[in-house]
Amino acid sequence: METRALTTRIRDSAKPVVRWGLRHALARTAVRTAAKRGDLQARLITQAGTTATAGLSGLFDEIRAHGPLLKGSFAYITTSHAAVKEVLTSNDFQAGFGTVENAFVARLDAWSEPGHVHPVERPSLLVTEPPDHTRYRKLVTRVFTARAVENLRARTEQIAAGLLDSLDPARPVDLVETYCSLLPVTVIAEILGVPEHERKRVLELGAAAAPSLDMGLSWRQFRAVDSALASFDAWLRDHLDHLRAHPGDNLLSRLVAAKEDGVGLTDQELRSTAGLVLAAGFETTVNLLGNGIALLHRNPAELDTLRREPELWPIAVEEILRTDPPVLLTGRSCVRDTEVLGVPVRAGSLVTTVLAGANRDPAVFTDPGRFDVRRENARDHVSFSAGRHYCLGAALARMEGEVGLRALFDRFPGLTLLPGATRRGTRILRGYETLPARLRG
Ligand code: HEM
Known part of the structure; x- marks a missing residue:
């Protein structure tokens, strides 16, 4: 009996090591070596952790200069707007890493699967x-309609006003901590029926789990993320049990009961979907708000234009999303031999689609480095991706961005950012960790 318990313990502690080895350690070494050789993709991954998106635009241009797709050491990469859209909307590509061809590695991969939900692991x-995917999405969109989001506008305005009321204009504040992070988490928590006293914990777990999208994590980072995801999963289990027993008027209560052709979501599918909607609901929008504040502060003439012509706010939000997108890149694997804008791609190849790079493609956006709240085609950015996986929360994020930024700048016209702003260390999720500010001019 004791031997069996010991074997289980050893197996359970070996799994994360194998998982880290397969998902991060190998990639980490490969990226470092390739970056030294000058591989552009590896250079992008390395620099993304320390450089603001505008600072990466030279690399985006270099990659684009090689044509629609550049073959790097371990994947194709593209910063061309046309190629990014083509890959994301094509049936020749699928999300995720694809199938592992080596049978032994595939078995190890399956064996070491985490026992908790993870944003980039099935389901x-x-x-x-x-x-x-079609089944999950239908179930979620059924309860997450555009009309439902528009109905939330007035409530979002109230939440924003409440948060601004609580700021003391006489003292410097960190806008990320006191505003940018709290607005989206409060809105999504209300939508999902998360009680108020649990929001702080959910916010902390989300922040700790945010690097889970990055590749090449160190062992220490991997362990921290893994433990945050396990706690988040345990919390979701309890929360869903509670909603089953006491359904309320919220999205999750409806999702628990929702059925497509008589079939609902299994418990794991439900936790995975609910967890993703919850985490995506605040881990990205916080960056839209923070990046927006910084951009508008750096471009006072554009902010003046918005004060004179507030009807331009929706375009301004698109332009913020284009210029400093909260998600740097995504990727797809090729399922059959194909071509992308004339470049042959073999089945099994991976393609990194750099959303921020496509947003600065001069073939689509004139003078792409310029921040222009009147840009007519600002909405052609790909910051919400494209195709089947197009962001499910895009309408909500746009509305929160508009309401949140406008409320802040209307309330504090003299708002000034103070030196000392810091960026988050995550590579894929892009935004500020802190934004110190003085509210009165
Ligand atoms: C400015 C804020 C946001 C940005 C920039 C953003 C960006 C993205 C991107 C790029 C993807 C697709 C990734 C891919 O193609 O591989 C995505 C998917 C998704 N987003 Fe968002 N997102 C934002 C806000 C939200 C919000 C507020 C929610 C929740 C209400 C949300 C929920 C989701 C979900 C559930 C998916 C998965 C869709 C699928 O795979 O079918 N997002 N988001």
């Missing part, structure tokens, strides 16, 4: 493909 919407 997460982000890496699932039809028919399951």
